[in-house]
Amino acid sequence: xxxxxxxxxxxxxxxxxxxxxxxxxxxxxxxxxxxxxxxxxxxxxxxxxxxxxxxxxxxxxxxxxxxxxxxxxxxxxxxxxxxxxxxxxxxxxxxxxxxxxxxxxxxxxxxxxxxxxxxxxxxxxxxxxxxxxxxxxxxxxxxxxxxxxxxxxxxxxxxxxxxxxxxxxxxxxxxxxxxxxxxxxxxxxxxxxxxxxxxxxxxxxxxxxxxxxxxxxxxxxxxxxxxxxxxxxxxxxxxxxxxxxxxxxxxxxxxxxxxxxxxxxxxxxxxxxxxxxxxxxxxxxxxxxxxxxxxxxxxxxxxxxxxxxxxxxxxxxxxxxxxxxxxxxxxxxxxxxxxxxxxxxxxxxxxxxxxxxxxxxxxxxxxxxxxxxxxxxxxxxxxxxxxxxxxxxxxxxxxxxxxxxxxxxxxxxxxxxxxxxxxxxxxxxxxxxxxxxxxxxxxxxxxxxxxxxxxxxxxxxxxxxxxxxxxxxxxxxxxxxxxxxxxxxxxxxxxxxxxxxxxxxxxxxxxxxxxxxxxxxxxxxxxxxxxxxxxxxxxxxxxxxxxxxxxxxxxxxxxxxxxxxxxxxxxxxxxxxxxxxxxxxxxxxxxxxxxxxxxxxxxxxxxxxxxxxxxxxxxxxxxxxxxxxxxxxxxxxxxxxxxxxxxxxxxxxxxxxxxxxxxxxxxxxxxxxxxxxxxxxxxxxxxxxxxxxxxxxxxxxxxxxxxxxxxxxxxxxxxxxxxxxxxxxxxxxxxxxxxxxxxxxxxxxxxxxxxxxxxxxxxxxxxxxxxxxxxxxxxxxxxxxxxxxxxxxxxxxxxxxxxxxxxxxxxxxxxxxxxxxxxxxxxxxxxxxxxxxxxxxxxxxxxxxxxxxxxxxxxxxxxxxxxxxxxxxxxxxx
Amino acid sequence: xxxxxxxxxxxxxxxxxxxxxxxxxxxxxxxxxxxxxxxxxxxxxxxxxxxxxxxxxxxxxxxxxxxxxxxxxxxxxxxxxxxxxxxxxxxxxxxxxxxxxxxxxxxxxxxxxxxxx
Numbered sequence: 001x002x003x004x005x006x007x008x009x010x011x012x013x014x015x016x017x018x019x020x021x022x023x024x025x026x027x028x029x030x031x032x033x034x035x036x037x038x039x040x041x042x043x044x045x046x047x048x049x050x051x052x053x054x055x056x057x058x059x060x061x062x063x064x065x066x067x068x069x070x071x072x073x074x075x076x077x078x079x080x081x082x083x084x085x086x087x088x089x090x091x092x093x094x095x096x097x098x099x100x101x102x103x104x105x106x107x108x109x110x111x112x113x114x115x116x117x118x119x120x121x122x123x124x125x126x127x128x129x130x131x132x133x134x135x136x137x138x139x140x141x142x143x144x145x146x147x148x149x150x151x152x153x154x155x156x157x158x159x160x161x162x163x164x165x166x167x168x169x170x171x172x173x174x175x176x177x178x179x180x181x182x183x184x185x186x187x188x189x190x191x192x193x194x195x196x197x198x199x200x201x202x203x204x205x206x207x208x209x210x211x212x213x214x215x216x217x218x219x220x221x222x223x224x225x226x227x228x229x230x231x232x233x234x235x236x237x238x239x240x241x242x243x244x245x246x247x248x249x250x251x252x253x254x255x256x257x258x259x260x261x262x263x264x265x266x267x268x269x270x271x272x273x274x275x276x277x278x279x280x281x282x283x284x285x286x287x288x289x290x291x292x293x294x295x296x297x298x299x300x301x302x303x304x305x306x307x308x309x310x311x312x313x314x315x316x317x318x319x320x321x322x323x324x325x326x327x328x329x330x331x332x333x334x335x336x337x338x339x340x341x342x343x344x345x346x347x348x349x350x351x352x353x354x355x356x357x358x359x360x361x362x363x364x365x366x367x368x369x370x371x372x373x374x375x376x377x378x379x380x381x382x383x384x385x386x387x388x389x390x391x392x393x394x395x396x397x398x399x400x401x402x403x404x405x406x407x408x409x410x411x412x413x414x415x416x417x418x419x420x421x422x423x424x425x426x427x428x429x430x431x432x433x434x435x436x437x438x439x440x441x442x443x444x445x446x447x448x449x450x451x452x453x454x455x456x457x458x459x460x461x462x463x464x465x466x467x468x469x470x471x472x473x474x475x476x477x478x479x480x481x482x483x484x485x486x487x488x489x490x491x492x493x494x495x496x497x498x499x500x501x502x503x504x505x506x507x508x509x510x511x512x513x514x515x516x517x518x519x520x521x522x523x524x525x526x527x528x529x530x531x532x533x534x535x536x537x538x539x540x541x542x543x544x545x546x547x548x549x550x551x552x553x554x555x556x557x558x559x560x561x562x563x564x565x566x567x568x569x570x571x572x573x574x575x576x577x578x579x580x581x582x583x584x585x586x587x588x589x590x591x592x593x594x595x596x597x598x599x600x601x602x603x604x605x606x607x608x609x610x611x612x613x614x615x616x617x618x619x620x621x622x623x624x625x626x627x628x629x630x631x632x633x634x635x636x637x638x639x640x641x642x643x644x645x646x647x648x649x650x651x652x653x654x655x656x657x658x659x660x661x662x663x664x665x666x667x668x669x670x671x672x673x674x675x676x677x678x679x680x681x682x683x684x685x686x687x688x689x690x691x692x693x694x695x696x697x698x699x700x701x702x703x704x705x706x707x708x709x710x711x712x713x714x715x716x717x718x719x720x721x722x723x724x725x726x727x728x729x730x731x732x733x734x735x736x737x738x739x740x741x742x743x744x745x746x747x748x749x750x751x752x753x754x755x756x757x758x759x760x761x762x763x764x765x766x767x768x769x770x771x772x773x774x775x776x777x778x779x780x781x782x783x784x785x786x787x788x789x790x791x792x793x794x795x796x797x798x799x800x801x802x803x804x805x806x807x808x809x810x811x812x813x814x815x816x817x818x819x820x821x822x823x824x825x826x827x828x829x830x831x832x833x834x835x836x837x838x839x840x841x842x843x844x845x846x847x848x849x850x851x852x853x854x855x856x857x858x859x860x861x862x863x864x865x866x867x868x869x870x871x872x873x874x875x876x877x878x
Numbered sequence: 879x880x881x882x883x884x885x886x887x888x889x890x891x892x893x894x895x896x897x898x899x900x901x902x903x904x905x906x907x908x909x910x911x912x913x914x915x916x917x918x919x920x921x922x923x924x925x926x927x928x929x930x931x932x933x934x935x936x937x938x939x940x941x942x943x944x945x946x947x948x949x950x951x952x953x954x955x956x957x958x959x960x961x962x963x964x965x966x967x968x969x970x971x972x973x974x975x976x977x978x979x980x981x982x983x984x985x986x987x988x989x990x991x992x993x994x995x
Contacts, residue, residue: 016950020960021934024912027955028930051929059935067942 017060021053083402091406097375098407101368105411105457107762108364110418112357113442113450115755117423118430119350120449121440127338128268130207131298136305137340138168138295138312143329143599148584150295152281153288154319154327155199161315164308166300169202170281170293173272175539175701177731179253180240192731193236194274195254197281203231205298206271212237213248213263220280227280228259234267236276254279255541256729273341273436289326289661296337309334325664329599341436349752349832355825356510360759361457363503367766368461370496372404374777376469377489384472396470404462405455412454416442419450430751468492490778494810497770501814501855502821504760504767508847509822511753511760513829516843517836518753521746527677527686528577529617530738532568534716535576537703538723538730545727550698553726555628558609560722561706566715569707571611572694576703577679578741583607587690588659589647600662603643604680604687607697613638613674615707623654623672630671630693638672643688660690668692682745683834705738712737752832764854767814772858775807779862787871796867803866807859814855815848822847896936898979901964901972904946908963910953911937937962945971 013019025046032042047053091098126132139147140154150170159168176195200221203209210231219225230252232241241247251258259279270276272294286292299308312332320327339347376383383396423440430437468489540550554572561570575581586600594600610626612618621641630636637660644653653673659665676686694702704723708715716735723732779786786799826838836843896918903909903917914937915930940946945968953959964972 016960017934019958020911021931023910023953023957023959024915024930024934027912027953027957030955049930051931053931056931056934060938063935063938063942067938070942 015061017057017064021050021057021060025050025053079398080402083399084406086399087403087406090403091410094375097371098410101371101407102410102414104364104368104766105408105454105461106414106418108361109412109415109450109453109457111422111759111762112354112361112453113415113419113446114422114426115350115354115357116449117419117442117446118426118437118440119354120445121436123342123347123350125436125439125445127341129271132338133336134166134299134301135206135337136297136299136308136334137337138297139333139335140291140316141331141333142602143595144602146602147333148330149291150293151288151291151326152199152283152286152293154291154316155293155295156283157319158312158315158332159201161318162308162312164300164303164311166298167201167205168295168297169205170199170295171196171202171272172281172293173275175537175731176255176277176279177539177541177729178240178277190253190729190731191240192733193276195230195277195279196272196275197279199281199283199293202278202296205296206269207298208265208269208271210263211266212245213261216262216280221283223282223284225280225282227282228254228257229262229280230254230259231263231265231278232261233265233270233276235270237264256544257541287326288323297334305334305336325662329595345832346748349748352510352829352832353752353755355828356507356756356759359503359507359825360763361453362460363500363507363763363766365457365460366496366500366503367770368404368407368457369465370493370500370770370773372400372462372465373468373489373493373496374773376400376465379469380472383469387472393470396472397466400466400469401458401462404466405458408454408458408461411457412450415454416447416450419446426751430747464492464496490781493774493777497767497774497810498814498817500763500767500770501811501851502817504763505815505818505847505851506821506825507756507760507763508851509819509844510825510829511756512843512847513826513833513836513838513840514749514753514756516840517833518746518749520836521682521749521834524678524682526577526679526742527618527675528679530577530742531617532708532712533615533705533738534708534712534719534735535579535703535705535738535741536719536723536733536735537576537579537701538727538732539701540727540730542700544729545700547698550700551695554609554694554698554702557704557723557726558611560726561704561719562611564715564718564722566709566711566718567706568709569611569615570704571609571615572702572704573606573608573612574697574699574702575606576705576738576741577616577677578745579703582680585660586662586665587647588663588665590657590659594663601646603647603690605660605690605692605697607692607694607699609694612691612705615705616677618677619675621673621675623670625672625674626691626693630695635666635668635696636671636693637668638674638691639670640674640686640689640691641676642686643690644670644673646688660692682742682749704735706735749834764851767851768854768858771807771810771855772861774810775803775859775862776865778806779803779866782866783869786866786869787873790869791871799867799869800860800863803863804856804860807856807863810859811852811855815852818851819844819848896932897940898972898975900933900936900940900962901945901968901975904962904964904968905972908949908951908961910951910959910961912953912959914962940968944968 013022028046028049029039029042032045033039037045050056127135129135138150138158140150142148152170155168155170159165162168173194173196176193177190178193179190200216200218203215209215211234213231215231216229220227220229232247237243237247247261248263249260251260253259254277265278281293297308299305309332312334316327316330316332320330386396387393420442423442427437427440471488540553545553558570558572561567574583582604583606584602584604587603588594588600592600606612608626610628610630613620613625623638625638626636637658639647639653647653647658648656653670656670658668658670660668674691677689678684678686679689680687704719706715706719716737719735720732789799790796822844823839830838899918899922900914903914909917911933915933918933919930937946937948941948941962945965946962947965948960948962950958951961
């Protein structure tokens, strides 16, 4: 009642709704009174007919508020569209300025978007499986604390005992020969495919279902069950079977055995990367100390990694007690699957590169910013006129920001083209071992990144110039006629140029360190000469080539290869250097005690045929190399120098005994010592290595290494033809130069060094253009002053020195600031560098020298022009 | 409480009708709320507009949708009053609604007048 009363009290209206409703009520009261009613009764009647005015007013106000908000938004949209139209029209009128700024931003946005696309595919984007966060990679851990692959019996025991997992599964990756010709006899040319034997649950751990057919039935994994089944990748299904849906249930020949196709996986879900075909891995074919399987698992719902890790650790410890020979002292290590796949090194490298490209983008923004300040200085008059015509400063700032936004928008669009080219380039020339690189593409996430980069760039580039340019003093600026630009703009440009220089120094130092590290990596002493050696790997299926056959075959192949014209030596090994294949085992030396857990040290081993050291030019330091006589019974082994130093520190390894595979292994005698071979990773010191005669460990895969004379290509194809003849039905790939393996091992660091160098060069170019622009501007502004000085007798040299001094001051400030920033960037680089200290003085000096040189040259050109000023022209010009 | 429920039901039923009536009323020219009220009440013999105040939220909603626009002017008794008039959009909306309304009432009428089988 009181509210109603207040509403009807004459006086100031609260708002338009109040006024509107009161008009209605009061008109009604007047009407009723006019018809003869008492005022009080008229008021009651009016209210009765109206309803509750307070409620109705509330309702109206709420509707009005949303309407006004919508109108404001529409108005703003309209204004911004208007501003944008103006900004684009203005850019069309200044094509030089537009082209320069758009190109600079396109470069920065494009480079960062391209790199983001790569980093997103490789590192940031989750794996394409269901709940990828619950997928883990499990390794065994040696008593020394190194990660090691897993044995199938251990995997099966884990699966039975550990409750923290929804599933645990193992897999391997091997070359297989596939003949899609129908029937068991095959008949076509066998094709080499990458096959993954997988344990039970493999597909359910990943959460992948075949799109055609099904996964393997449980009996496929039990000993004696039918394991001759295969699941195909989508790519293989298309390539080899013409995407025929009727392929499920048909029979192909896999490694000489008729195999039924059980299913086809959906595209994009192949795991491990590169696998084209999956087969069941039967239980019971491996011993507990055959630790050769990679293992993935899915954490059970509600279980955390530490809990699962602790539980599995306890299981492993129990297994160590039950099977001391194989498992004593061994533990487990769990890692998120994504981390295990990408590896900390690639991840760090990408983060460093992203930081670097971010710095480049920042330089690009600052460069555009200083160009905008310069243009703003030329628009002092326009701003002063608009201010005196009543435009508020906020309106000017908005207009200027929209102009920067238009440049950012165009830069972003052009940047997408740059990014596309960058992604294609990385895919073509980037390091092959980076996982999921092929997935890099300009998808929605990448487009969103580009849009965000464009908006952020516009703001970073546009804000300071907008604030600077919109600050006008109409009286003075109009009187000055727009001829002189304010000292404030010049100071701001100076600061922006110093910033560019500082950031460029940072990138240069980073690029310098990366390049030095790469050069040192190139100069690493490998301990062998891959020069004229070609390598070809063949995989002999156990079914067709049992152990005795393989031994005879190895001797026959070697003899035949040596007989080929142009072959100077030939040998086989379980794996070629840099083939990414690591074999290791425990080694016990008589008289040496095991460690606290009862374990023995682990050493890398290679099983090789005679001629291996000769083919790779590994120097024989002591004793002898292998000969055809070193059969299983003799137990002769050759060790590397670091092996000899580690296992026989007292010296004289020759003639000493050791046990391969721990104290229960068979005894071996050291017959020779060879030089260290760095054959696994360029950055790592040579691993202590034990060489066994090939006859002692007859693995199904062997890589033939053939040293050739001059005619390498001809010999390589002759080697392939000879092998095809000797092992019919086994796919024989082309013999590749061994140096190519090394080349691949170097791609990653080379790629990093090249990218960093490209970023740094772009940064230097931008910074130099910034210096040049500012100095040219300063000279133009001081033409009159310079003219007066020259008229008063100043020599050209003095004028050059005067201008150059100004440039030198900028460069000095930029370099000093940049060095501080470099230290920070260099520290984050440290873990990626090979034998290169992040504080290496020479690199800093070179970076500073290069940038200072370029920047001084950029300021020298305008200085020269200043000296060429003709006093009479300069003084009469204005 | 049963009375309140009835009032709400009435309102729901009436809201669409009220919008239509307001738009129709405004075809004769710009009017303020009071004049619209009287016009509707007279024509419908007070059947629709139970509460005069209910007109105002309806007017504001129509304004928000852009079917009517408002302007302050002088009333007959020389006071400031808010005049509403039909926009182009409102006029075409009215034509569409009239057509729908015609079909609807015709259909409902046929059902209600039908003789039980």
